[in-house]
Amino acid sequence: MxxxxxxxxxxxxxxxxxxxxxxxxxxxxxxxxxxxxxxxxxxxxxxxxxxxxxxxxxxxxxxxxxxxxxxxxxxxxxxxxxxxxxxxxxxxxxxxxxxxxxxxxxxxxxxxxxxxxxxxxxxxxxxxxxxxxxxxxxxxISSNFADIQKTPTPLWELADLNQYASMSIQYSRGCPYHCEFCNVTSLFGRRTRTKTVEQIIAELDSFYNRGWRGPVFFVDDNLLGNKKTLKNELLPALIKWQGEHVPITFNTEISINIADDESLMQMMSEAGFITVFIGIETPDTDSLAECNKKQNKNRNLLEDVRRIQRAGLQVQAGFIVGFDSDTPSIFQRQIDFIQNSGIVSAMIGLLQAPTGTRLYERLMQEGRLLGQMSGDNVDGTTNIIPKMDIDTFREGYKKILKHIYTPKNHYQRIKTLFREYKTPKIKAQITFNDILALFRAIYYLGILGNERFHFWKLLLWTSFHHRELLPLSITLAVYGYHFRKVSKLHVL
Structure with a gap:
């Protein structure tokens, strides 16, 4: 066959x-x-x-x-x-x-x-x-959830690893939270199931032994879903593994309450995690309550982000506008939060209702659905009828994108991040492609780009104040180039 x-x-x-x-x-x-x-x-x-x-x-x-x-x-x-x-x-x-x-x-x-x-x-x-x-x-079909401790190691030999920027690995499935707009629990349940440490080490070895030395993305929807096993089993095993190999870096998705545990953040840094994606969604408490984002309520979200960054974990984040509780003031409030937090990779989307979510069912009953969602968080589309005036809604969204992705504000967030950010204990290995990327960045951003003034200003500032972060400054500058291209293609 x-x-x-x-x-x-x-x-x-x-x-x-x-x-x-x-x-x-x-x-x-x-x-x-x-x-x-x-x-x-x-x-x-x-x-x-x-x-x-x-x-x-x-x-x-x-x-x-x-x-x-x-x-x-x-x-x-x-x-x-x-x-x-x-x-x-x-x-x-x-x-x-x-x-x-x-x-x-x-x-x-x-x-x-x-x-x-x-x-x-x-x-x-x-x-x-x-x-x-x-x-x-x-x-x-099945309404049950699998025992992923029986899941085999992926057949990496089928893939050309050289074509990819990062490898992927999965430790857990499921999420203990039940946000109204999220379909993770409908797909994978609220009980967090984890693989064994032996499985994870075998998967790491499977592509490490094939020559991989680049970053690895833990694709878990919330790595903190089972804090006990994360802290007592996975992280100690990863720290040990890193000590026995040429270190590689990890990134993942996690919930904001990681900020409550200083020792956990330190362990993650020691294990090689350098970036975490967090669903912050909104600084508006009424909207957080509306969408059942309990883990984000009653917190100083701005200080939480800074605490995570000071632990050596760069925060990427997702934000949403279009909750029923949102007023026209939300657009400027989102801009202010993103700029003040130093979240460089900030994904802003209009609220969408995925099939299988409580939001989808609620809006269906209210007659406020507009068919299927696109699945693209930043293409400026939505499959719901918002309560806010539609023109105000769309113009407010464009306002956010125009502001945060302009070179001036993007580069300013990099500097804000670097003022808080602690250099990770494990650094990414510099490769030949990274060196080529530096020259391409200088050519496309520093010579041809409209942002060249901000580009050189950032590099000069970083050289004086945070020289060890120069490689990261180049990476984040390139990310900004990508974000501007995408936002102009779909929305602006």
Whole structure:
């Protein structure tokens, strides 16, 4: 059996980093972790080939070779997924689809032969058994949650690691919080399930032994979901692993209450974590209450961010406008918070209602839904009817983007970050591509770019005050270049 594992293309989004990747000669940010994990669950005697459309083309010869095409993706990859499925159908290749996109919207894909939905650890095996017995059904679902301590190590040998800016690894699934707009709990539950330390070390070794020395992204929706195992098991094991290898750096997603535990933040820094993404959403307490963001309420969010940065963890963050509680003042309040916090990578989106969320159900009952969400957090679209006047809403959103992504304000946030930021204990390894990126940044930003005055001013300031952060200043400058490109493409 010849199995073609196909990963759809990401559009030009905030997190695609397409405009930044060219500086380091990479084609995609992350490999398709889910598909590579599914590949490890397929019979070992089957022939497998990965086509990540983000790094290579899907050819007619690939389709001619394949008996089945396994496709997975997220909502933001919907358009590419439909195109790929159409090509497979035309070529007579049967399609098996799974992952968040199809779990949420499988009824929208009529040309898919088999849906293996929810968690593959539960639904893939029954499908494979039925396929072997020539009685495979169209849809396989499960309301249970998998024991991920039985999840195999992804088949990294199928991927060309040189094409990616970062590797991916997953320690846990699920989140203890239940934010109204978030579909994580509907997909993975509120009980945080974790892999064993042995699994994580084996996964790290699997791509480290293939020569990987770059960053690694822990894709957990909230790494702090099970604080006990994180602090007592995972972090000590990572600290030990780092001491036995050429150190590499980690980043992840986590909740704001990490700021409450100084020893935990220190352990994360010692383990190699240098960046954390936090869903701050809004400085407005009424909107936090509205969306059930309990973990962010009754806190000094600005001071929390600074405390995390002082621990050597750069904070990236997501923000949302469009809650029912929002008034026109929210736009300036978001701008002020972002600028004062020194959050350089600030993702601002209009409120959207994903399928399966409590927000989706509530707005459906209120008759305020406008179809499917795009899955892109910063494309200026929404699938809800806001309570705020729509023109005020859209103009206010544009105001935020125009302000925070302009070179002057972007570079100012880098300086604000550096005034608080503690240099990480483990630093990223400097590679040949990093050196090339420096020269490209000088050429595109320091010579050709409209921001060249701010670029050189930042480098000069950093050289005098925080010389050890010069590589990071270049990276964040390139991020700003990407953010401006994306915001102009979609909104401005």
């Amino acid at each position: 010849n199995i073609l594992l196909i990963y759809p293309e990401f559009p030009d989004t905030f997190w695609s980093f397409k405009h930044a990747l060219k500086f380091i000669r990479k084609k995609a940010s992350f490999p398709p972790l889910g598909l590579l994990t599914v590949a490890a669950m397929l019979p070992s005697e089957w022939s497998k080939r990965l086509i990540d459309v983000n790094v290579t083309k899907l050819t007619d010869d690939d389709l001619l070779w394949a008996d089945y095409a396994f496709i997975s993706g997220m909502v933001v990859q919907r358009t590419s997924a439909k195109h790929i499925i159409g090509r497979c159908s035309k070529a007579g290749v049967k399609v098996v689809a799974g992952g968040p996109l199809f779990t949420s919207e499988h009824e929208q894909f009529e040309n898919v032969d088999h849906f293996v939905l929810n968690e593959a650890e539960l639904t893939l095996s029954p499908f494979l058994e039925d396929l072997n017995n020539n009685c495979a059904k169209r849809v396989y």
